[in-house]
Amino acid sequence: MRSSKLGYLIKEGFKSIGTHGFMSFASVTIVVACLVIMGSFTLIGVNIGGILDEVESQIEVVAYVEETFTDEEARGLQTEIEYLDNVKSCQFVPRQQAMESYASQFQDQTLFQDVDASILRDRYIIYFDDISLMDETLDQLSQIIGVADISAHVEVADALVNVRNVVSAVSVILIVVLVLVCVFIMSNTVKLATLSRRDEIAIMKMVGASNGFIRFPFVVEGLVLGLLGGFLAFVIQWGIYDVVANKIMSGMLGRLITVIPFNTVSGSVMAIFMAVGLVVGVFGSSIAIRNYLEV
Amino acid sequence: MVLFENVSMTYPGGDFPAIDDMTFSIDDGEFVFLVGPSGSGKTSIIKLITGEVMADAGVLNVNGYDLRHMRRRKLPMMRRTVGVIFQDFRLIEDKTIYENVAFAMHVVGASNRDIRQRVPYVLELVGLQGCERRYPREVSGGEQQRVAVARAIVNSPQLLIADEPTGNLDPARSLELMLLMERINDNESGTTVLVVTHEKELVNSFSKRVIAIDEGQVVSDGMDGYYSYEIQ
Numbered sequence: 380m381r382s383s384k385l386g387y388l389i390k391e392g393f394k395s396i397g398t399h400g401f402m403s404f405a406s407v408t409i410v411v412a413c414l415v416i417m418g419s420f421t422l423i424g425v426n427i428g429g430i431l432d433e434v435e436s437q438i439e440v441v442a443y444v445e446e447t448f449t450d451e452e453a454r455g456l457q458t459e460i461e462y463l464d465n466v467k468s469c470q471f472v473p474r475q476q477a478m479e480s481y482a483s484q485f486q487d488q489t490l491f492q493d494v495d496a497s498i499l500r501d502r503y504i505i506y507f508d509d510i511s512l513m514d515e516t517l518d519q520l521s522q523i524i525g526v527a528d529i530s531a532h533v534e535v536a537d538a539l540v541n542v543r544n545v546v547s548a549v550s551v552i553l554i555v556v557l558v559l560v561c562v563f564i565m566s567n568t569v570k571l572a573t574l575s576r577r578d579e580i581a582i583m584k585m586v587g588a589s590n591g592f593i594r595f596p597f598v599v600e601g602l603v604l605g606l607l608g609g610f611l612a613f614v615i616q617w618g619i620y621d622v623v624a625n626k627i628m629s630g631m632l633g634r635l636i637t638v639i640p641f642n643t644v645s646g647s648v649m650a651i652f653m654a655v656g657l658v659v660g661v662f663g664s665s666i667a668i669r670n671y672l673e674v
Numbered sequence: 675m676v677l678f679e680n681v682s683m684t685y686p687g688g689d690f691p692a693i694d695d696m697t698f699s700i701d702d703g704e705f706v707f708l709v710g711p712s713g714s715g716k717t718s719i720i721k722l723i724t725g726e727v728m729a730d731a732g733v734l735n736v737n738g739y740d741l742r743h744m745r746r747r748k749l750p751m752m753r754r755t756v757g758v759i760f761q762d763f764r765l766i767e768d769k770t771i772y773e774n775v776a777f778a779m780h781v782v783g784a785s786n787r788d789i790r791q792r793v794p795y796v797l798e799l800v801g802l803q804g805c806e807r808r809y810p811r812e813v814s815g816g817e818q819q820r821v822a823v824a825r826a827i828v829n830s831p832q833l834l835i836a837d838e839p840t841g842n843l844d845p846a847r848s849l850e851l852m853l854l855m856e857r858i859n860d861n862e863s864g865t866t867v868l869v870v871t872h873e874k875e876l877v878n879s880f881s882k883r884v885i886a887i888d889e890g891q892v893v894s895d896g897m898d899g900y901y902s903y904e905i906q
Binding site for chain 1: 724747750751752753754756758764765766768777778780781782783786825829
């Protein structure tokens with residue numbers, strides 16, 4: 380393509396944005412609204428996931444070592460425990476340290492003056508990667524020779540796994556429904572925008588314009604509007620997120636949960652929004668004018 | 675050159691052929707009136723010539739392109755050899771008069787320099803110098819029709835088709851436009867001109883070839899420049 384022709388087509392695409400100002404505004408607004416709605420629900424899902432991760436990471440399992448094991452033999456179990464797939468970390472706590480830790484919970488330390496630490500067992504504090512696999516991992520732990528007993532809040536873990544499953548399912552359903560609704564609205568907006576230019580396309584065809592010549596400015600227009608919509612949606616999403624996050628963190632809820640800072644997800648949000656804007660703009664406009672090109 | 679040889683065409687879902695075994699030809703440089711009552715097939719002939727619809731049978735040749743066997747992607751190339759002027763002008767409302775004409779040159783890949791030279795020349799030819807920056811809605815119907823003429827001839831087409839070009843014009847403007855078409859036929863490298871009309875007086879005031887059609891068939895083809903066929 381000659382550079383003068385390419386320049387003309389790009390210029391036409393940009394000019395068309397201004398000439399069809401209202402439709403451009405409507406298209407960008409729809410893209411922004413859809414992206415912000417989808418983005419908000421996704422970020423809520425991400426935050427709930429983050430909270431659950433945090434709660435789950437605090438669930439500890441205590442494995443007690445056989446009383447007959449010497450200190451050296453007890454410490455030797457660490458490698459075997461760590462070797463298990465689902466074990467994230469494992470810390471050896473000798474009986475003396477366990478006693479100190481227990482006693483520290485009481486104000487009156489004299490109560491434990493004559494208590495021998497040998498009444499307690501050496502133990503391991505273990506954290507799992509995935510608490511949904513708790514049953515299987517506990518089974519593996521119990522088979523290690525030297526592990527006498529295991530203490531784990533299986534019911535709490537099960538409850539958390541259930542909550543996560545429900546949250547994940549609801550999030551996925553909501554996002555899928557929202558994506559479908561948004562795709563429907565966006566495609567109709569693009570169709571409406573091109574419908575008003577049906578005559579213009581017919582005239583272009585009549586003077587001998589090729590399909591590529593007609594399509595190119597539409598694609599440029601769609602690309603620019605899509606990217607603009609994606610960028611504006613990102614800025615608005617950032618603003619909404621910051622306002623809501625500050626409200627939560629400064630209130631009662633802020634003492635219980637931590638909101639993921641926007642800057643940790645901003646790169647992904649920006650990339651996804653711009654990509655969605657680009658795809659909707661370019662493919663939406665190309666597909667929408669396809670029917671009018673068959674003249 | 676336009677060649678219709680036993681051409682037939684029925685619209686999808688239609689019961690009767692819009693064009694029925696039609697045969698005629700128009701040589702390069704001719705000026706021809708195509709006349710006939712409403713529904714006789716005049717617009718269908720234009721649609722066939724511009725490749726908007728395809729013939730079902732026969733031989734259809736326009737400016738060297740065999741329209742029945744040509745690949746669809748070659749259609750834009752064929753259309754560039756034909757200029758069409760419509761009764762409703764069909765100008766792009768959000769482009770200035772200059773842009774409406776220049777646009778047709780951009781389509782064929784003309785350089786900016788050529789466009790800057792050619793468009794003012796053509797606008798002057800149709801008497802629209804000084805109107806370059808105005809939009810179609812800002813000029814009269816007659817001037818809009820002249821913009822349509824300028825757009826149709828700017829690429830020096832081999833064939834110029836005017837579909838009821840005077841339908842929206844008063845008699846004085848109609849005559850003016852027809853004289854302009856005659857000038858284009860004489861001057862613009864002998865452009866072939868096909869004027870579709872049902873204005874009897876206008877046709878009879880020019881001594882040109884007149885092809886009359888009815889019910890999709892040629893009913894008379896005379897060189898006497900007389901609109902002899904009566905509109906039913």
